Structure formats: C-alpha cells, structure tokens
Amino acid sequence: TSFPIYCRTVEPLEYYRRFLKENCRPDGRELGEFRATTVNIGSITTADGSALVKLGNTTVICGVKAELAAPAVDSANKGYIVPNVELPSLCSTRFRSGPPGEEAQAASQFIADVIENSQIIAKEDLCIANGKLAWVLYCDIICLDYDGNILDASAFALLAALKNVQLPSVTINEETGLSEVNLKQKNPLVIRKHPVATSFAIFDDTLLVVDPTAEEEDLATGTVTIVTDEEDRLCSVHKPGGSPLTGAKLQDCITRAITRHKEVKKLIDKVIKSIKPN
Amino acid sequence: MRDVSSGRSRGTGTPLSCHGPASAPRPRGRRSAPWGCGVGVPAPHCPPGDTDWGSHHSQGCRTGGGSHHPRGHGEGVPPLLGLQSWGSRHPPAPGDMEWGSHLPQGCRARVPPPHHPTGHGAGALPDRALVNCQYSMATFSTGERKRRPHGDRKSSEMTLHLKQTFEAAILTELYPRSQIDIYVQILQADGGNYCACVNAATLAVIDAGIPMRDYVCASSAGFVEDTALADLSYVEEASGGPQAALALLPTSGQIALLQMDSRLHEDHLEAVIEAASGACRAVHAVLDGVVRDHVREVTALLGD
Numbered sequence: 001t002s003f004p005i006y007c008r009t010v011e012p013l014e015y016y017r018r019f020l021k022e023n024c025r026p027d028g029r030e031l032g033e034f035r036a037t038t039v040n041i042g043s044i045t046t047a048d049g050s051a052l053v054k055l056g057n058t059t060v061i062c063g064v065k066a067e068l069a070a071p072a073v074d075s076a077n078k079g080y081i082v083p084n085v086e087l088p089s090l091c092s093t094r095f096r097s098g099p100p101g102e103e104a105q106a107a108s109q110f111i112a113d114v115i116e117n118s119q120i121i122a123k124e125d126l127c128i129a130n131g132k133l134a135w136v137l138y139c140d141i142i143c144l145d146y147d148g149n150i151l152d153a154s155a156f157a158l159l160a161a162l163k164n165v166q167l168p169s170v171t172i173n174e175e176t177g178l179s180e181v182n183l184k185q186k187n188p189l190v191i192r193k194h195p196v197a198t199s200f201a202i203f204d205d206t207l208l209v210v211d212p213t214a215e216e217e218d219l220a221t222g223t224v225t226i227v228t229d230e231e232d233r234l235c236s237v238h239k240p241g242g243s244p245l246t247g248a249k250l251q252d253c254i255t256r257a258i259t260r261h262k263e264v265k266k267l268i269d270k271v272i273k274s275i276k277p278n
Numbered sequence: 279m280r281d282v283s284s285g286r287s288r289g290t291g292t293p294l295s296c297h298g299p300a301s302a303p304r305p306r307g308r309r310s311a312p313w314g315c316g317v318g319v320p321a322p323h324c325p326p327g328d329t330d331w332g333s334h335h336s337q338g339c340r341t342g343g344g345s346h347h348p349r350g351h352g353e354g355v356p357p358l359l360g361l362q363s364w365g366s367r368h369p370p371a372p373g374d375m376e377w378g379s380h381l382p383q384g385c386r387a388r389v390p391p392p393h394h395p396t397g398h399g400a401g402a403l404p405d406r407a408l409v410n411c412q413y414s415m416a417t418f419s420t421g422e423r424k425r426r427p428h429g430d431r432k433s434s435e436m437t438l439h440l441k442q443t444f445e446a447a448i449l450t451e452l453y454p455r456s457q458i459d460i461y462v463q464i465l466q467a468d469g470g471n472y473c474a475c476v477n478a479a480t481l482a483v484i485d486a487g488i489p490m491r492d493y494v495c496a497s498s499a500g501f502v503e504d505t506a507l508a509d510l511s512y513v514e515e516a517s518g519g520p521q522a523a524l525a526l527l528p529t530s531g532q533i534a535l536l537q538m539d540s541r542l543h544e545d546h547l548e549a550v551i552e553a554a555s556g557a558c559r560a561v562h563a564v565l566d567g568v569v570r571d572h573v574r575e576v577t578a579l580l581g582d
Contacts, residue, residue: 088461
C-alpha cells in the first residue's frame with residue numbers, strides 16, 4: 001500500500017491503522033516484538049553501581065550511590081532504597097525544565113512500588129548494626145533520550161545497576177562506637193528477585209502492541225504495564241485508566257510478559273558474566 | 279590531553295545485545311575514572327539525530343617540557359586524542375542499532391531546533407536569538423552524592439559561562455525573536471566539567487544545524503612545579519594550584535572565554551594559555567574529524 005508520507009503528520013492515527021491492519025508497525029516490528037535492547041553495566045566509576053539501558057532510541061541510565069545512615073526507629077533492622085526517576089528537558093522537548101513533572105513523579109512511584117512489591121532486595125540485608133547503622137541506596141534513574149516505554153527501561157536499568165553494586169564492608173568498632181569502612185573489601189548486593197517490566201499500548205480499545213515508541217504512546221488509548229519475576233509470578237499490574245480490557249486480553253499480556261522476562265534475564269546474565277573481574 | 283578513544287556504532291541484526299563496561303587499557307597509576315562528552319541533537323527535519331561521544335583517558339600528557347613529573351612521561355609526546363562516538367540514529371532503521379562497546383560517559387548535550395521563546399519574562403530579542411543554557415550534574419557523577427544537581431551557585435555560574443561562550447560563537451543574528459536551548463548533563467565528573475560541556479555542546483550545535491563562527495573548543499590548564507599542564511583531572515584541580523579554563527575559536531585563534539581564579543605570576547600566564555590553546559587545537563582536530571566522518575556517513579546513506 002502506498003500512501004503519501006505526509007499522512008504521518010497530518011493523520012497519524014489513520015497512518016498507524018493501516019500498519020496495524022497488516023499486523024505490523026511503521027518501524028517494521030510485529031505487534032509483539034520489542035525494540036533492540038542493549039545494556040551496559042558499570043560504566044560510571046563514580047557511582048557504586050550503574051547501568052545504561054537502550055530500548056531502541058529510549059536511553060536510560062541508572063546510578064546507585066550508597067551512603068550510611070541510622071535506620072528508622074520502627075524498623076531498626078532495615079536499610080533504605082530511595083529511587084528517583086528524572087525526565088530532564090535534555091531527553092525530549094516535551095519536558096520543561098523546573099520541578100519534576102507528572103510523568104517523572106508517576107514513574108518514580110512506579111519504580112518505588114516495584115522495589116517494594118517484588119522484594120528485589122531485602123531491606124534487612126542493608127542493615128549493618130541493628131538500630132545504629134544501615135545502608136541507604138540512592139537509585140537515580142535519568143532518561144537521556146525519550147522515545148516511549150520509560151517504565152520498562154527504568155526497571156531494567158535499576159535491576160542491572162543493583163546487580164552491579166559493590167558495597168564496602170563496614171564494621172563497628174566496639175570501643176569507640178564509630179563505623180569503619182573498608183574500601184578494599186567489597187561485596188556485591190544480594191539480589192533476591194529479578195522483576196522485569198513489560199509495557200503495552202492499547203489501540204482502539206482492542207489491539208495491544210508491546211514496547212510502544214513515543215509516537216505510539218501519544219496515539220494510544222491506554223497503557224498496561226506488567227511486572228513479573230523469575231518464578232513467573234506477578235509482582236505488579238499497572239493499568240492507569242485508559243480503554244477497558246477484557247480478562248482474556250490481560251492474560252495475553254501476562255503471557256507475553258513472562259516470555260519477555262526470560263529474554264531480559266538471559267541478557268543480564270550474559271552481561272554480568274562478560275564483566276572482567278577487577 | 280587526556281586520552282579520548284574513538285569508535286562508531288554499527289547496525290546489527292541481533293535484537294538483543296550486551297556489552298560489559300568499557301575496557302580501555304589503563305596504565306598503572308592513572309586515575310581510572312574517565313570523563314567525556316556526549317552529544318545528542320534532534321535535527322529539525324529528520325528523526326531526532328543523536329550522536330554520543332565519550333572519552334576515556336588513560337594518560338595525561340604534559341606540555342611545555344620539564345623533567346620527571348608523576349603525571350606524564352617523555353617530552354614531545356603528542357597528545358593522544360580521539361573522541362569516542364557511537365550511537366547515531368541517522369540510519370533510518372531503528373530496529374538494528376547496536377550500542378558500541380564504550381558508553382556515553384561524562385557529559386551529554388542536546389540542542390533542540392531554534393524555537394519561539396518560552397517563558398523567561400524577558401521575551402524575544404528583536405534582532406537576534408536568545409541563547410538559553412541549562413547545566414546539570416547527575417547525582418551519581420561525583421565521588422560524594424550530589425544533593426542539588428541544579429540551581430546551586432556553581433551550576434548557575436556554569437550555566438552563565440556556557441551562555442556567554444556560545445553567544446560569542448553562534449550567529450544569533452540569523453534567528454531573530456527565537457530561542458536556542460543548550461541542555462548539558464554531566465554523568466561523570468573528573469575535572470574539566472566546563473570544558474567537557476563546551477566541547478559537547480559545540481558538537482550538539484553543529485549537529486542541530488545552527489551556524490557558528492567557528493568550533494568552540496575548551497580546555498583547562500594549570501601550573502605545577504614550573505610546568506604548564508593541560509587538561510587537569512579532578513585530583514589535579516583539587517590540589518589547589520593555579521588553574522585556568524580557556525574556550526578558544528581555533529581557526530581564528532580568538533579566545534571566547536578565559537577564566538582564572540587563582541594566584542599566578544604574570545610571567546607564567548603566557549605558558550598556561552599556550553598549554554590550554556595547544557590542547558584546544560588538538561580537540562578541534564578531533565571534533566572536526568568526527569564531524570566530517572559523520573557527514574560523510576550521512577550523505578552516503580542518503581545518497582543510496
């Protein structure tokens with residue numbers, strides 16, 4: 001089918017529908033196909049753990065910095081994990097400079113929920129001395145290039161960065177009560193679960209496409225994000241309004257999410273193995 | 279100059295690929311924290327183009343002779359330079375892009391096409407464009423977590439310097455009543471933040487198609503033990519010696535910005551400026567080479 005290229009800007013939805021009728025998308029992908037995913041771990045040496053994830057053009061970098069703090073009074077044996085997603089004006093013209101916008105705040109909350117629900121790290125593991133000292137992990141996720149599907153990329157970057165974190169061993173001197181940090185001896189974090197997010201865009205109330213680009217997100221009538229862990233269990237189903245979905249369609253999404261989890265796990269394992277121990 | 283290595287991304291058919299951290303060889307005794315410039319630019323008429331450049335440094339080079347110094351070795355060693363570039367989105371099939379094996383590290387710049395002025399009370403200038411810069415550092419970019427990535431005094435000062443530097447270079451008369459934004463983000467800081475930003479932003483402005491008088495190349499320089507040193511790392515800057523930042527328009531040799539906030543005997547000033555200029559010219563050679571390669575690649579693709 002040949003139709004004028006200006007259709008894309010003049011009638012984007014019509015243009016898009018013509019592709020969807022043929023069960024594909026303008027960039028040549030199938031409806032259930034993800035964009036080329038690449039991940040790069042450990043590139044930021046000033047951070048305690050870092051990862052850069054590219055999902056097609058969407059580029060997200062996550063840097064983890066660890067600091068020491070006193071645990072909260074009501075959970076004396078738990079450390080803290082503080083995620084933050086930043087969508088600066090650098091990544092797309094749609095974001096203005098200034099305080100974090102709605103999308104950034106919603107994404108930060110989503111990541112915080114994923115950490116909490118999936119138990120990716122047991123906060124008890126971050127405690128050094130009960131009631132006195134614990135680790136705080138600041139996970140800063142910065143979008144460098146926005147082309148849709150920020151939630152998947154952020155979750156992936158977070159997981160990869162946490163796998164890369166090396167925490168120095170800390171002992172408390174019994175006599176002085178002060179902490180001694182041994183930078184020479186570093187231990188990796190214990191990652192309990194590996195949550196992976198898969199996002200879908202809903203078109204015309206019926207069609208589901210996986211891994212939407214920014215253009216597709218703008219044209220979509222709704223979105224769904226499913227987070228699964230390695231035991232094929234659901235950690236989170238995030239469907240913020242939008243077109244209603246039947247239970248059967250939701251089940252299809254979950255099935256695709258489970259497949260995606262395996263792909264991502266394989267990729268992460270490959271990268272971790274390829275890192276030369278230093 | 280610190281070593282900056284070069285590479286270009288290639289397309290690949292595999293849907294998933296992965297790379298470990300950059301594996302540039304690092305001589306013993308050097309700081310292994312690299313900095314670099316990243317550049318991303320959406321061009322107005324084609325899918326947002328995005329080129330990233332990064333750098334690794336594996337050794338420092340001295341300029342100006344002198345005997346043993348822990349920083350470099352051998353006089354007359356030509357500065358090792360190359361800019362690492364990868365990840366261009368210009369090839370039309372986004373499905374088969376592969377990230378190169380070196381990451382975008384250091385600094386990233388983006389320049390959207392000139393547009394109507396947004397906010398900023400002042401409004402448009404009737405005869406030229408308004409240059410608006412924004413400088414921000416990632417919280418994980420420094421050794422200690424940075425609590426205020428933007429809005430603090432240092433960032434504001436940096437923003438102002440960038441604005442002034444680029445107002446000197448960009449032909450703003452060609453865009454009256456418009457605004458040109460330059461967004462810069464530092465991902466990893468290891469000294470020479472301003473210089474990395476200027477170099478990255480130069481490439482971003484060129485990629486955006488905004489005409490400039492000349493490339494703007496910047497380098498820092500210091501003076502230690504009677505030797506002028508170019509391109510200081512964080513450790514060298516923190517040691518407290520005199521240091522200067524220089525932004526140069528290399529072809530004409532004109533100085534766009536020179537900043538020095540330390541005590542330096544006027545006899546040594548010439549040597550310091552000379553060291554910085556030499557480094558700037560070296561950076562210019564690299565930037566120019568990279569831009570030409572990129573243009574060659576794009577025209578080859580468009581020509582097909």
